Amino acid sequence: MIEHSSSSEGKVAANQAFHEPVRLRREGNGISEVRTPLEAAMALSKAWPPTRGKWYWAASRACADAVEGRTSVQVARRIFVQAVQESRLDA
Numbered sequence: 001m002i003e004h005s006s007s008s009e010g011k012v013a014a015n016q017a018f019h020e021p022v023r024l025r026r027e028g029n030g031i032s033e034v035r036t037p038l039e040a041a042m043a044l045s046k047a048w049p050p051t052r053g054k055w056y057w058a059a060s061r062a063c064a065d066a067v068e069g070r071t072s073v074q075v076a077r078r079i080f081v082q083a084v085q086e087s088r089l090d091a
Contacts, residue, residue: 016066018077023091024084031091037066037076044080049087059083 021033024043034040041063048056059080066076084090 016073018073020077022077022081022084024089025091034080037063037073037080040076040080041067044083049089051087053083053086055079055083055086 016037017035018037021035022040024032024034024047026032026047032043034043040059044056044060044063059076059082062071062076062079065071066073081090
């Protein structure tokens with residue numbers, strides 16, 4: 001487990017799981033499940049369509065903030081879901 005310390009919140013687990021995975025459609029009809037803010041950040045940076053709207057940028061920031069303990073995992077998930085829907089990747 002990767003841990004980061006935050007002066008106001010103590011130690012925060014960078015890979016704390018979402019309460020429910022987010023399912024993404026992949027090229028070739030594949031489906032993957034994103035379970036943590038770290039996985040979401042990786043999906044946003046490595047496996048996202050080239051067209052990137054406002055929710056993509058908001059999710060990138062929110063997921064990075066959740067990994068660093070600056071925002072909650074569930075806030076990051078809600079914003080990531082918006083980015084998934086915006087890019088029509090929802091499964």
